[in-house]
Amino acid sequence: MVEVLLVEDNPGDARLIAEHLRETSDLVNDYHVTHVERVDDAVRKLTDGSRVDIILSDISLPDSAGEDTLIALNRAAKEVPVIFMTGTNDEGLAVSAIHKGAQDYLVKGRIDGEILARAIQYAIERKKFQNQLNEAVTRARLASQRAELLDSQKRQLIKLNRSKDDFISIASHQLRTPATAVKQYVGMFLEGYVGEVSPDQQEILKKAYKSNERQLTVINELLKTAQLDAADFRLEMRNCSVNELLAESKADLAPMLKLREQRVTFQKTDDDLALADCDELRLVFDNLLENASKYSENGKRIRVSTMSAKGIIKITVADQGVGIKQEDLGLIFDKFSRVDNAMSSTVEGSGLGLYWVKRIVDLHDGTIDVESTPGKGSKFTVCLPLAQA
Numbered sequence: 217m218v219e220v221l222l223v224e225d226n227p228g229d230a231r232l233i234a235e236h237l238r239e240t241s242d243l244v245n246d247y248h249v250t251h252v253e254r255v256d257d258a259v260r261k262l263t264d265g266s267r268v269d270i271i272l273s274d275i276s277l278p279d280s281a282g283e284d285t286l287i288a289l290n291r292a293a294k295e296v297p298v299i300f301m302t303g304t305n306d307e308g309l310a311v312s313a314i315h316k317g318a319q320d321y322l323v324k325g326r327i328d329g330e331i332l333a334r335a336i337q338y339a340i341e342r343k344k345f346q347n348q349l350n351e352a353v354t355r356a357r358l359a360s361q362r363a364e365l366l367d368s369q370k371r372q373l374i375k376l377n378r379s380k381d382d383f384i385s386i387a388s389h390q391l392r393t394p395a396t397a398v399k400q401y402v403g404m405f406l407e408g409y410v411g412e413v414s415p416d417q418q419e420i421l422k423k424a425y426k427s428n429e430r431q432l433t434v435i436n437e438l439l440k441t442a443q444l445d446a447a448d449f450r451l452e453m454r455n456c457s458v459n460e461l462l463a464e465s466k467a468d469l470a471p472m473l474k475l476r477e478q479r480v481t482f483q484k485t486d487d488d489l490a491l492a493d494c495d496e497l498r499l500v501f502d503n504l505l506e507n508a509s510k511y512s513e514n515g516k517r518i519r520v521s522t523m524s525a526k527g528i529i530k531i532t533v534a535d536q537g538v539g540i541k542q543e544d545l546g547l548i549f550d551k552f553s554r555v556d557n558a559m560s561s562t563v564e565g566s567g568l569g570l571y572w573v574k575r576i577v578d579l580h581d582g583t584i585d586v587e588s589t590p591g592k593g594s595k596f597t598v599c600l601p602l603a604q605a
């Protein structure tokens with residue numbers, strides 16, 4: 217059933233149109249006509265919730281004409297197509313209404329049932345297509361507005377992130393200088409530069425010295441993180457001997473290893489030149505070795521090895537320590553990721569080391585992986601491109 221709203225003030229014309237529609241009504245196109253005489257009544261009908269599929273309207277009505285009629289009808293029901301009916305003398309009005317969005321116009325006196333039925337069918341189809349097109353355009357416009365909004369939010373977040381990095385960097389710098397001075401002064405006290413220190417005083421000063429060392433470690437880790445997160449961070453690439461860097465890291469860690477009676481074995485490849493920032497790479501090895509030692513009981517063994525093949529050097533640091541639970545393996549490279557293990561209550565750390573270790577490895581186009589069995593130990597594997605021969 218097609219619901220037709222007929223707006224026609226001439227009773228003769230209205231009767232004729234209704235007659236034509238009745239004539240062509242069949243099972244496919246069954247027309248139901250509601251007849252009103254004025255635009256005001258049409259608007260009321262369109263807004264009272266009843267269904268209207270097509271509006272057939274005289275172009276000149278007692279309360280409105282042409283474009284104004286179209287505007288009023290569209291305002292009431294934008295999605296309903298409008299066909300105007302004109303006399304031969306006001307065809308011009310109808311043409312300009314078409315330009316403003318009316319679907320069609322028919323000249324009275326030249327209308328028959330078939331013409332009317334075809335015009336109605338085309339108008340409904342065309343309007344449906346137009347409505348879909350308008351919806352698509354609106355959706356596209358909304359999507360583009362949303363994309364713009366996201367883009368501006370992203371820019372804002374990048375800016376905020378940068379100020380956060382700057383803040384951490386400046387704050388850590390400001391904290392480091394006085395903390396270093398405290399270390400020197402406490403050290404002078406401990407070494408007796410300002411007179412004899414009693415055993416009780418020594419004990420307290422040693423505690424102060426250790427706390428201060430911890431504080432400096434955290435400040436340095438924060439600084440390193442801010443430095444690596446900064447957009448302008450650049451590596452200084454040259455050929456580095458990975459074996460030498462590992463040997464240096466091991467030598468630096470010797471006092472801790474001795475204290476904990478831990479042994480490091482080292483299996484080396486000859487082909488050990490990586491194209492890298494040697495200072496940054498040294499920090500990676502320092503961190504992996506230090507973790508291997510601090511998360512292992514006294515007396516355990518740490519195995520370090522380098523292997524090279526197919527343009528890649530593979531470095532492994534394996535310990536016999538507490539290990540990492542399977543569900544925590546994906547977390548340990550995140551910022552501030554201290555995960556619980558049997559030793560975490562006694563071992564100190566900031567949870568930043570592995571974050572910047574991975575960052576450095578990523579900047580070198582390398583990879584870092586970890587395998588671990590709780591209670592048995594962990595193995596960290598770093599792969600880096602070898603320097604070109």
Ligand code: ADP
Nearest residue numbers: 507508511539548554555565566567568569570
């Ligand atoms: P932290 O300063 O806490 O050592 P890291 O970023 O170096 O920070 O390490 C993150 C977490 O990963 C540690 O808190 C620890 O739980 C775990 N972890 C790192 N290395 C090892 C290891 N060799 N053995 C066991 N757990 C480790």
